Amino acid sequence: MLKTQKGNMMIPVSIVIAGLLIAGAVMFNGRTAKAPTANNQVPTGSPSLENVAPVTKDDHIIGDINTPIVIVEYSDFECPFCGRAHPILESVVEKYEGKVAWVYRHFPLNQIHPKATPYAEASECVAELGGNDAFWKFSDIIFATPPALSQLTSIASGLGIDGGKFDKCMESDKHLAKIQAQTAEAVSTGGEGTPWSVIIAPDGSKFSVSGAQPITAWSQVIDQILAK
Amino acid sequence: MHKTFISVFKIPKHFFITAFLFSVILVFSIVLPNLHLISGIYSVFGFKASIKTIFALLGSFKTNFTLYSAIYTTLIALFFGINVSLFYFYYSRFKSVKKRSGIKTNTIGLLLGVLGVGCASCGSLVLASLFSIFGLGGLFSLLPFGGVEFAVLGLLMLMTSTYYLLKKIHDPMVCKV
Numbered sequence: 001m002l003k004t005q006k007g008n009m010m011i012p013v014s015i016v017i018a019g020l021l022i023a024g025a026v027m028f029n030g031r032t033a034k035a036p037t038a039n040n041q042v043p044t045g046s047p048s049l050e051n052v053a054p055v056t057k058d059d060h061i062i063g064d065i066n067t068p069i070v071i072v073e074y075s076d077f078e079c080p081f082c083g084r085a086h087p088i089l090e091s092v093v094e095k096y097e098g099k100v101a102w103v104y105r106h107f108p109l110n111q112i113h114p115k116a117t118p119y120a121e122a123s124e125c126v127a128e129l130g131g132n133d134a135f136w137k138f139s140d141i142i143f144a145t146p147p148a149l150s151q152l153t154s155i156a157s158g159l160g161i162d163g164g165k166f167d168k169c170m171e172s173d174k175h176l177a178k179i180q181a182q183t184a185e186a187v188s189t190g191g192e193g194t195p196w197s198v199i200i201a202p203d204g205s206k207f208s209v210s211g212a213q214p215i216t217a218w219s220q221v222i223d224q225i226l227a228k
Numbered sequence: 229m230h231k232t233f234i235s236v237f238k239i240p241k242h243f244f245i246t247a248f249l250f251s252v253i254l255v256f257s258i259v260l261p262n263l264h265l266i267s268g269i270y271s272v273f274g275f276k277a278s279i280k281t282i283f284a285l286l287g288s289f290k291t292n293f294t295l296y297s298a299i300y301t302t303l304i305a306l307f308f309g310i311n312v313s314l315f316y317f318y319y320s321r322f323k324s325v326k327k328r329s330g331i332k333t334n335t336i337g338l339l340l341g342v343l344g345v346g347c348a349s350c351g352s353l354v355l356a357s358l359f360s361i362f363g364l365g366g367l368f369s370l371l372p373f374g375g376v377e378f379a380v381l382g383l384l385m386l387m388t389s390t391y392y393l394l395k396k397i398h399d400p401m402v403c404k405v
Contacts, residue, residue, distance in 0.1 A: 217284040
């Protein structure tokens, strides 16, 4: 009798264990080790969307800084999913012209994308020498067809930027600190991969979007915010 | 073996269990990276808005998955549903027969199947989280495919479990001499 009871207990016990495993997996999956910053220091403190730095005129932005909704995207130029997200966000801004602005910040995943930081530095040099429009044109080119690092100068020249000044900028690593700071910021907001976006609503509330989401998903969230 | 499979799934109940679980696991796998968004939408805009958001996020199966990750995610969800239905069939059929050894090995099969459940971006969800609990989360960056190995491993476990369950159902109920 006792042996039979023990045998019958195996089924419900195994179902409970299976349920606990799944529940634990769901719980702990959101607490995996954070991506370290470029200098391998893992930011301290709990991640929070409130750690998004305020948007300023120094940001790379499409749209007006004072639009009701701002999407702050933390992206990696070598990430294929960021490449998919790029034209989608262009469509979002086009669809919600005047209501949504898009800010690009860096989140290069150096562990798996060795060209990501050089791409990011190149984009900052292009922005410094050619302005905001040049930055966005450069990002379109990089995402469309990721080039060899040796081609970056010719790409910059194609955008009307002095090749010599561009090379000097790249060699100086003057923008590296900014890229590292934005990477740390992305991690501090909870970003664990790219693309990672934070939607800032007019009332200051924030929503995170992970991955390359279709325009229907963006529209669903934005429409809710605008309707409020 | 395929006749056993057909005989189990021609019963509507088992087909619907599989279909339901397949749908739940697949949807969960797709929206998993954005659980924070869904909870944020729910807390600000309510239940209806969060459900609409879940449906809107399903489109990321096209934008946020590669062909391979879409395939193995679908297969994992499918084989998980099949596993549970087969296990339910087996348990329903044999519960009146106190075959302790059958119940034990089938339990192992189901647990192995659970380990296989996962998603595209995280590989095998359960295995990945277990690794992280034990401080081995960094292992993924060392793996040649960045953790996708676990999704494949989980799928193989589920397929093995399915085969094993079908075999158990197929084998006649005899007392071994």
